Amino acid sequence: MADSCLPWDYGLNIAKRQDPLLREFQEGPLRFPPTYKFDKNSDNYDTSEKKRKPAWTDRILWRLKRQPHAGSYTPKLPAPNFSLSLKSYISHMMYTISDHKPVSGTFDLEVKPVVFIPMITLMHEGLWTTENDILISYSSTPDFLSSPWDWIGLYKVGLRHINDYVSFVWVGDNQVSSNDGLNQVYINVNNIPETEDQFLLCYYSNSLQSVAGISNPFKIQPRVILQEDPPGEAQPQI
Incomplete structure (x- = not known):
């Protein structure tokens, strides 16, 4: 039939x-x-x-x-x-x-x-704490074309979506330096979460509409609070 x-x-x-x-x-x-x-x-x-x-x-x-x-x-x-x-x-x-x-x-x-090979290599500089701004360094491959609308997001490990960031920065607005292919941007201390989770960084390319680089996981050290000695207690002498 x-x-x-x-x-x-x-x-x-x-x-x-x-x-x-x-x-x-x-x-x-x-x-x-x-x-x-x-x-x-x-x-x-x-x-x-x-x-x-x-x-x-x-x-x-x-x-x-x-x-x-x-x-x-x-x-x-x-x-x-x-x-x-x-x-x-x-x-x-x-x-x-x-x-x-x-x-x-x-x-x-x-x-x-x-x-x-990732187009962006992300590196978190030094020891990250919740007491100071965070400095992020990244480098790109020669054929990568950045955009003013590119951004770097700070994520908890285990993210399920690109919009699950806990904080982010525009790479153009928060740039500190750019020299010989190495760029640096910062995240303001007020945008850093005070938790002991593991985090990672993702570079989002607006031109590609995709993640172009992911960092290794790391921890952000919590704020250290110094307690004052009770009144009248003897202080150590050096």
């Missing part, structure tokens, strides 16, 4: 010829009968006065996201590191509650390991 009706399945092909974006979508072979139009609660095609011709109106199309073209403002992007393959594409003719028959597809998604 499917093979004999294939010549009538021209609607999608016409749409693909007219729409460049639709041509990027793929579909598996149609090896099941047309899924429309059935009499409800039966396996009979339309027996009404209209007697619609059977058609494949229920389809699964897929498209892999295109890599954006690298322009003068973005570095060359790597090739896609995943592949998608269709394993099965079937209809489910046992369902009769609708004038359509549902279809389903099973896919295999293969994700290749990603190994790359």
Whole structure:
């Protein structure tokens, strides 16, 4: 039945010829009968006065996201590191509650390991405490193009989203120095959390819309409070 009706399945092909974006979508072979139009609660095609011709109106199309073209403002992007393959594409003719028959597809998604050199290397300078501003040093690869809207976020280890920062700084507004590819920015002491959690730094690139570098985990030492000796107690003499 499917093979004999294939010549009538021209609607999608016409749409693909007219729409460049639709041509990027793929579909598996149609090896099941047309899924429309059935009499409800039966396996009979339309027996009404209209007697619609059977058609494949229920389809699964897929498209892999295109890599954006690298322009003068973005570095060359790597090739896609995943592949998608269709394993099965079937209809489910046992369902009769609708004038359509549902279809389903099973896919295999293969994700290749990603190994790359970070575009940004982040370093926290010295011993970090909650008593002073924090100094952050970072360097970039030669092909990395920064933006005034790039920022560095301070995160607790275990973050789940880029917006989970506890503090952040704009790399342009808080820059202290820039020399021979090494840049320094600071985080104001008022924006440093007084907890004993482990933290890390992430550099977010506005041009790439992605994290460009992550630091190693570190701890921020809590504030040291010196207690005064009780009145009248003898003081040590040196």
